[in-house]
Amino acid sequence: MGIFDYAPAPESRAIVDIKPSYELFIGGEFVPATGGAFKSVNPATGEALAEIGEASAQDVDRAVAAARRAYEEVWSRMPGTERAKYLFRIARIIQERARELAVLESIDNGKPIRETRDVDVPLVAAHFFHYAGWADKLEFAGYGPNPRALGVAAQVIPWNFPLLMLAWKIAPALACGNTVVLKPAETTPLTALLFAEICRQADLPAGVVNIVTGAGETGAALVAHPGVDKVAFTGSTAVGRQIARTVAGSDKKLTLELGGKAANIVFDDAPIDQAVEGIIDSIFFNQGQVCCAGSRLLVQESIQDELLDALRRRMGTLRLGDPLDKNTDIGAINSAEQLARITELTAAGEAEGAERWSPPCELPVNGFWFAPTIFTNVSATHRIAREEIFGPVLSVLTFRTPDEAIAKANNTPYGLSAGVWTEKGSRILSMAKRLRAGVVWANTFNKFDPTSPFGGYKESGYGREGGLHGLEAYLDV
Numbered sequence: 001m002g003i004f005d006y007a008p009a010p011e012s013r014a015i016v017d018i019k020p021s022y023e024l025f026i027g028g029e030f031v032p033a034t035g036g037a038f039k040s041v042n043p044a045t046g047e048a049l050a051e052i053g054e055a056s057a058q059d060v061d062r063a064v065a066a067a068r069r070a071y072e073e074v075w076s077r078m079p080g081t082e083r084a085k086y087l088f089r090i091a092r093i094i095q096e097r098a099r100e101l102a103v104l105e106s107i108d109n110g111k112p113i114r115e116t117r118d119v120d121v122p123l124v125a126a127h128f129f130h131y132a133g134w135a136d137k138l139e140f141a142g143y144g145p146n147p148r149a150l151g152v153a154a155q156v157i158p159w160n161f162p163l164l165m166l167a168w169k170i171a172p173a174l175a176c177g178n179t180v181v182l183k184p185a186e187t188t189p190l191t192a193l194l195f196a197e198i199c200r201q202a203d204l205p206a207g208v209v210n211i212v213t214g215a216g217e218t219g220a221a222l223v224a225h226p227g228v229d230k231v232a233f234t235g236s237t238a239v240g241r242q243i244a245r246t247v248a249g250s251d252k253k254l255t256l257e258l259g260g261k262a263a264n265i266v267f268d269d270a271p272i273d274q275a276v277e278g279i280i281d282s283i284f285f286n287q288g289q290v291c292c293a294g295s296r297l298l299v300q301e302s303i304q305d306e307l308l309d310a311l312r313r314r315m316g317t318l319r320l321g322d323p324l325d326k327n328t329d330i331g332a333i334n335s336a337e338q339l340a341r342i343t344e345l346t347a348a349g350e351a352e353g354a355e356r357w358s359p360p361c362e363l364p365v366n367g368f369w370f371a372p373t374i375f376t377n378v379s380a381t382h383r384i385a386r387e388e389i390f391g392p393v394l395s396v397l398t399f400r401t402p403d404e405a406i407a408k409a410n411n412t413p414y415g416l417s418a419g420v421w422t423e424k425g426s427r428i429l430s431m432a433k434r435l436r437a438g439v440v441w442a443n444t445f446n447k448f449d450p451t452s453p454f455g456g457y458k459e460s461g462y463g464r465e466g467g468l469h470g471l472e473a474y475l476d477v
């Protein structure tokens with residue numbers, strides 16, 4: 001422990017105005033939902049924040065019709081230079097309202113303000129800026145001289161990065177000339193609804209962006225709607241499979257960004273302190289609720305003790321608590337269901353014989369919390385080595401040779417990301433070539449950039465988001 005204690009440093013929530021209830025955003029207006037209502041909960045306290053409208057199949061139908069009208073009458077006819085102006089305007093408003101967005105995201109999701117303020121919201125703005133730049137240059141993107149939009153895009157996103165996933169979906173779709181109907185996750189709808197206000201503030205033509213809130217049923221109605229030309233989904237592999245079945249046999253273009261079980265591989269020549277920071281970032285960022293989290297640490301056997309001692313020491317300094325406190329490293333788990341999933345899988349880890357360790361860590365009484373945890377003595381057959389836990393839980397395995405590291409890293413049905421820690425550049429390149437993962441980070445982890453493509457192999461999905469590659473998903477190529 002450090003010599004000094006930290007005094008509380010809470011960010012004020014006065015900047016956000018959470019209304020008692022929210023409607024759907026269709027055709028540029030907020031309209032009542034006809035499917036009922038549900039509550040969004042503050043995961044740090046368990047208190048209900050607001051009533052959210054549940055979109056029925058008829059509401060989804062109205063939203064798709066509004067998107068179609070906007071596509072045919074306005075957006076597809078507008079030159080790229082004009083579309084770019086709207087995207088630049090949205091990006092600038094996001095920057096102007098960054099604090100409000102960051103505070104609201106922390107309250108609704110449970111992630112620390114340090115992350116929403118320094119990572120999520122700046123990246124959201126960066127994605128809109130990046131794709132604004134592409135809107136009038138599509139003919140230079142390598143997809144032919146006159147690339148055409150697809151039409152109406154149905155977009156379904158998860159709760160772990162509510163605003164960032166919205167940006168990954170909406171920014172390239174609009175830049176390419178599509179209109180969208182987006183469904184945020186049921187536990188984190190508030191920032192998407194604030195984004196709807198931003199669309200109005202930017203004078204975006206009515207119907208170009210529509211937001212329908214609801215749970216799985218609403219999402220299923222949206223992706224199955226016959227008026228949709230493109231489906232983009234980020235979420236679990238199970239739901240991704242279902243969506244692939246729904247879309248099969250239709251003309252709809254589909255991209256899927258699904259789960260992961262990434263290996264973070266540390267060789268004996270890696271700088272230990274730097275690797276420890278990378279491991280902390282790889283599994284405790286956003287409470288480990290990250291599809292590309294480095295949830296399997298593969299450490300070379302000869303440095304296992306030294307590395308794990310340093311990692312345990314560092315974990316002892318992590319501060320868990322109020323997500324709005326600027327000193328908080330680990331916030332709340334997003335929902336009671338997610339907490340139950342993490343609890344069940346970690347209990348299975350112990351039952352299967354792995355050794356569990358957490359630093360001394362007092363959990364708040366209310367809300368949903370899980371202490372940062374590592375498991376050692378993990379074997380490749382344990383559930384905690386195979387299944388995505390989606391929580392602050394690291395499974396440690398060892399290896400002796402690069403070949404063994406590759407075999408173990410690739411021994412997973414997923415393939416979203418991986419990390420390599422070593423001093424040797426040649427080893428980084430040879431490992432990156434052999435790892436079956438969409439993104440390989442070298443001597444760093446969880447770095448995102450709007451210019452860089454992101455996506456998976458195998459059960460982690462197909463298609464790429466981000467950069468030049470991300471345009472392809474929204475163009476008729």
Ligand code: NAD
Pocket residue numbers: 156157158159160161183184185186214215216217218219220221223234235236237239240242243256257258259260290291292388390416460461
């Ligand atoms: P989820 O699949 O349960 O839900 C994701 C979204 O799909 C939500 O909006 C949900 O309402 C909706 N949905 C649920 N059932 C549906 C159906 N039948 N048809 C259409 N939509 C439906 O996943 P989750 O628990 O919200 O998110 C966690 C998962 O998402 C993890 O497995 C994680 O790895 C994955 N994820 C992947 C990425 C990526 O980029 N690859 C990013 C974030 C999260």
